[in-house]
Amino acid sequence: MAGQSNPQLSIFTAAEVEFLAEDEQIDIVPNVRMDTLHMICGDYGPFRPQIPVRVPLWLAIALKKRSKCRIQPPDWMSVEKLTQVLEDEREAPREFQPLPFHYVEISRLLFDHARDDITDPYLVRSLLEDIRDVRFHKVESGLETLSGKTHAVKLKNLAAMEVNIVRPFIVRALQCFYKHDNEDLIKQAANELDSQPVASDRVPRRTLRPR
Amino acid sequence: MGEDGRGAGSSFGTQDTDFEWSQGHRAAQASSDVEIFRRVWRNEKAAPEILPYDHLLLQRIREQILLMEDTLSTFTGAASDELTLSMYRMDIDRTMFLLRAYLRIRLLKIEQFAMHILRTEELWERLSQQEQDYAQRYIDILQKHMEQTVLSKLPFGYQSMLRQATSSEEDDMIPEPTLDTFVFCKSKEPIGSLQLDDRGEEVVDMLTDDLYILRYRPVKRLLETDRIELV
Numbered sequence: 391m392a393g394q395s396n397p398q399l400s401i402f403t404a405a406e407v408e409f410l411a412e413d414e415q416i417d418i419v420p421n422v423r424m425d426t427l428h429m430i431c432g433d434y435g436p437f438r439p440q441i442p443v444r445v446p447l448w449l450a451i452a453l454k455k456r457s458k459c460r461i462q463p464p465d466w467m468s469v470e471k472l473t474q475v476l477e478d479e480r481e482a483p484r485e486f487q488p489l490p491f492h493y494v495e496i497s498r499l500l501f502d503h504a505r506d507d508i509t510d511p512y513l514v515r516s517l518l519e520d521i522r523d524v525r526f527h528k529v530e531s532g533l534e535t536l537s538g539k540t541h542a543v544k545l546k547n548l549a550a551m552e553v554n555i556v557r558p559f560i561v562r563a564l565q566c567f568y569k570h571d572n573e574d575l576i577k578q579a580a581n582e583l584d585s586q587p588v589a590s591d592r593v594p595r596r597t598l599r600p601r
Numbered sequence: 602m603g604e605d606g607r608g609a610g611s612s613f614g615t616q617d618t619d620f621e622w623s624q625g626h627r628a629a630q631a632s633s634d635v636e637i638f639r640r641v642w643r644n645e646k647a648a649p650e651i652l653p654y655d656h657l658l659l660q661r662i663r664e665q666i667l668l669m670e671d672t673l674s675t676f677t678g679a680a681s682d683e684l685t686l687s688m689y690r691m692d693i694d695r696t697m698f699l700l701r702a703y704l705r706i707r708l709l710k711i712e713q714f715a716m717h718i719l720r721t722e723e724l725w726e727r728l729s730q731q732e733q734d735y736a737q738r739y740i741d742i743l744q745k746h747m748e749q750t751v752l753s754k755l756p757f758g759y760q761s762m763l764r765q766a767t768s769s770e771e772d773d774m775i776p777e778p779t780l781d782t783f784v785f786c787k788s789k790e791p792i793g794s795l796q797l798d799d800r801g802e803e804v805v806d807m808l809t810d811d812l813y814i815l816r817y818r819p820v821k822r823l824l825e826t827d828r829i830e831l832v
Contacts, residue, residue, distance in 0.1 A: 401646045401647055402646060402647075406646075406702070409695075409698070410639065410643070412695075413636075413639065422684070424682075424684065424685060425685070427685065427688055427689065427692075429669075429688070429689060429692040430634075430635055430665045430666065430669055430692050430693065430696045431635045431636075431692055431695070431696070432635075448691065448695065449688060449691075452687070452688060452691055453688075456684065458684065491832075541797040541798060541803040541805075541815070541816065542797060542803070542805045542813050542814065542815050543813065543814040544805070544811065544812070544813055545785075545812045545813065545814065546810070546811050546812050547812065548812055550832060553785050553812075553832055557785065560783070560814060561782060561783045561784075561814075564783040564814065565779075565781075565782055565783060568781060568783075568816070
């Protein structure tokens with residue numbers, strides 16, 4: 391694949407995107423009593439049995455793993471909301487519906503660690519998969535419109551994990567278009583494209599002055 | 602979903618307790634340091650060139666980690682409960698991970714473009730003292746290595762690490778970052794019309810929270826002034 395020749399293009403690993411998503415806030419209902427946690431990432435708690443409290447996702451999952459709480463899936467993860475999103479997503483062929491920036495990772499983490507807290511997990515999961523498919527289809531058909539004249543691509547509401555997946559290909563494609571469309575820049579781009587100062591066959595090389 | 606995240610779900614008077622607690626602990630708003638740092642890390646990873654090093658922010662992050670380690674060690678002495686301890690431990694681990702990941706990505710860029718950074722004052726100023734030392738030593742070692750293994754064995758005229766040949770008009774063997782690469786950027790506020798090419802033919806109108814794939818060079822200034830972020 392085109393993106394592979396330059397590993398630098400996929401700058402975030404999936405795990406790193408997930409790490410960022412774990413700082414999103416979520417409501418939990420603890421079943422233990424615990425004082426307020428004064429952490430580097432903020433103050434959370436106090437935790438009282440049966441009283442909902444908002445914490446970062448990683449904390450919620452850590453407590454859940456120890457069976458110390460129930461996680462309340464966010465509003466947008468309800469069958470009702472997702473059905474609406476899917477419908478809107480299908481109706482607007484050129485736009486992405488607003489979903490949380492980390493919706494892929496959040497829903498995935500909740501399915502992995504708190505499946506029993508999700509109502510209608512099968513339906514929710516299949517809705518999420520349908521939404522993902524529709525969105526990727528839009529990205530793919532959008533790719534067909536890329537050309538040398540493309541200076542900007544608008545992808546409002548595209549989510550973090552989606553960005554990460556399409557990044558290597560799109561960036562590579564746009565770079566190539568840009569390079570071939572700007573003849574005067576080729577020399578410079580050739581120097582810069584190769585991070586190692588090794589001349590490769592495909593890249594135009596500076597001709598040496600005869601001695 | 603509540604984007605601000607703070608206090609939206611809790612009906613307790615957390616505000617007041619926060620202020621009492623903040624004595625001896627961090628100030629109530631200090632939590633945003635990690636938030637800022639997460640963004641800084643993200644930008645650093647996504648940007649092709651090395652970005653300025655925020656000394657004060659890094660210092661605060663380091664201090665918070667140390668303070669927390671300190672607090673934990675006193676906790677361990679007292680018979681504190683396991684659960685609370687492990688939560689604090691995770692918090693520290695996450696912050697440490699962020700710190701390491703940030704420093705690593707910078708070292709990676711420094712190694713890749715060491716010579717270019719050294720020769721460009723603006724970039725050199727962006728490094729911390731330790732990073733400057735590192736870059737200098739890296740270049741010294743690289744130079745020595747290249748000379749011993751390759752350059753000394755080449756014919757006269759081709760022995761420079763910086764030039765393909767002495768007849769080259771300029772130093773043409775120094776890797777530089779591709780500033781014309783494309784990045785995914787999100788606007789944090791209305792940017793207005795943004796000119797994308799030199800001729801002013803290509804203009805986009807960025808509103809708040811827009812997501813665009815753009816060439817890095819035209820949005821460089823916006824990133825420096827913190828009006829957009831890279832994702």
